[in-house]
Amino acid sequence: MSTAGEPVTVQSIAQTGNSVVPPQYVQPPETRPTTKTTQHHQNDAAEPSPLSINLGDEDTNRLKEEIGRACRDWGAFHVINHGVPIQLLDEMRCVGKSFFENCDMEQKLRYSCDSTLPASEGYGSRMLVAENDSVLDWRDYFDHHTLPLSRRNPAKWPNFQSDYREVVAEYSDRMKVLAQRLLVLISESLGLPSSCIEEAVGEFYQNITVSYYPPCPQPDLTLGLQSHSDMGAVTLLIQDDVEGLQVFKDGEWVTVRPLHGGILVLLADQTEIITNGKYRSCQHQAITNSERARLSVATFHDPAKTRKILPVFEPPVYHEVMYGDYVSSWYTKGPEGKRNIDALLLTP
Ligand SMILES: O=C(O)CCC(=O)C(=O)O
Numbered sequence: 531m532s533t534a535g536e537p538v539t540v541q542s543i544a545q546t547g548n549s550v551v552p553p554q555y556v557q558p559p560e561t562r563p564t565t566k567t568t569q570h571h572q573n574d575a576a577e578p579s580p581l582s583i584n585l586g587d588e589d590t591n592r593l594k595e596e597i598g599r600a601c602r603d604w605g606a607f608h609v610i611n612h613g614v615p616i617q618l619l620d621e622m623r624c625v626g627k628s629f630f631e632n633c634d635m636e637q638k639l640r641y642s643c644d645s646t647l648p649a650s651e652g653y654g655s656r657m658l659v660a661e662n663d664s665v666l667d668w669r670d671y672f673d674h675h676t677l678p679l680s681r682r683n684p685a686k687w688p689n690f691q692s693d694y695r696e697v698v699a700e701y702s703d704r705m706k707v708l709a710q711r712l713l714v715l716i717s718e719s720l721g722l723p724s725s726c727i728e729e730a731v732g733e734f735y736q737n738i739t740v741s742y743y744p745p746c747p748q749p750d751l752t753l754g755l756q757s758h759s760d761m762g763a764v765t766l767l768i769q770d771d772v773e774g775l776q777v778f779k780d781g782e783w784v785t786v787r788p789l790h791g792g793i794l795v796l797l798a799d800q801t802e803i804i805t806n807g808k809y810r811s812c813q814h815q816a817i818t819n820s821e822r823a824r825l826s827v828a829t830f831h832d833p834a835k836t837r838k839i840l841p842v843f844e845p846p847v848y849h850e851v852m853y854g855d856y857v858s859s860w861y862t863k864g865p866e867g868k869r870n871i872d873a874l875l876l877t878p
Pocket residue numbers: 739741755760767769774775814815816825826828
């Protein structure tokens with residue numbers, strides 16, 4: 531499939547035009563995206579799914595109540611009037627897309643990540659794959675290490691497009707501010723002191739991953755990204771206008787309708803531990819389609835690897851865990867839905 535020594539990317543497979551995907555990309559029947567378990571968003575429903583929350587709402591009690599409800603019911607919600615210029619969201623999508631679509635493979639491969647290391651920075655294709663897991667995601671990605679500033683080295687990011695590095699840096703700074711504000715609101719929605727969750731997380735380790743899902747000839751057999759919950763504290767996600775992200779709610783996969791200008795907030799596993807399971811992390815996956823490539827940009831806010839994470843409510847339902855240990859077990863076992871966090875339950 532690849533020329534000697536080149537990593538296989540999903541985009542290069544898609545470009546062969548084959549009508550059949552290579553066998554490593556075929557999901558076992560139980561994880562395939564079936565229409566039976568998929569409830570598509572309700573077009574005319576009174577409440578979009580997941581909920582969309584107006585951060586500009588001056589009625590702060592109502593705002594906190596809505597956030598609490600969304601966190602309990604979905605572990606995910608869109609925010610609008612979030613203070614981040616919509617133009618910056620568009621620019622971020624645009625520079626990300628242009629890396630995948632306007633650079634030739636030789637240029638792209640200059641930024642290849644080290645696929646033997648977890649969460650290595652750069653261009654790659656197999657991030658969430660466990661060591662012994664043979665099913666691959668139908669996705670390529672570019673991961674940027676953005677915060678703390680000591681990890682940020684824009685020289686490792688593409689510069690074929692003149693403003694790529696500035697856009698990513700500005701986007702990173704704006705996402706951090708928004709994530710901090712959200713953790714305040716989430717804390718307050720539980721009656722906790724404003725800074726409670728933020729202090730439990732400590733300094734943010736932030737990564738920005740641009741995911742690119744090429745059209746797939748067999749969308750019924752594949753996943754763009756297998757079912758998982760994010761490991762850190764909170765993820766802020768934007769997508770283009772192509773559907774594909776699904777969240778798991780009440781036993782069903784619900785497709786998240788793209789909301790231009792909105793930002794999707796996904797609660798991640800450390801927030802579930804810190805809130806002692808009052809708010810659960812959102813299990814999600816990405817499906818593929820045969821028509822159009824899809825792009826998303828996920829901004830992860832994680833604790834430092836040495837940070838000890840433990841519930842702030844008594845009696846604790848989860849074990850204390852060192853975040854770095856949590857990440858290691860995740861990478862050796864693979865995400866497999868939410869199995870990793872369930873392993874921390876004191877009374878499973
Ligand atoms: O592409 C998406 O919408 C989801 C991406 C995601 O879940 C991730 O990168 O962790």
